[in-house]
Amino acid sequence: MIVFITAITITADIYPALKVLLKETFGHHWIGKSVLATILWLAFALIPIKSxxxxxxxxxFTAMGCALAIFAFYVLLFIL
Incomplete structure (x- = not known):
């Protein structure tokens, strides 16, 4: 789910049509991301996994890598 949020965040900024689709479908793109992440979480919650x-x-490490990816993306977007 961490990777999903990272991917949809970066993709929505690269392809504005995705952000518009999320906004039109859910009222705001942040709400759309949250709803989709919740659905994904519920789907994975049904799978028993040993911790x-x-x-x-x-x-x-995945969470740290995703946070770094989002940070680097926005820094590069700002610089370029």
């Missing part, structure tokens, strides 16, 4: 240290570490 362990390695999986938790992977999730933390």
């Amino acid at each position: 362990d240290f390695i999986r938790t570490k992977h999730i933390v």
Whole structure:
């Protein structure tokens, strides 16, 4: 889900039509992202997954990588 939010955030800024679609469908693009992320979360919540240290570490590094990707994208967008 972290990767989904990162991907849809960057994609919506590259392709404004996606942001418009989210806005027209849900009233605001942030609400659209939240609704889609919630649906995705509910779908994955039905899958039983064992939790362990390695999986938790992977999730933390994924979140950090996604945060860095969004930060780098907006810095490059600002510079260019």
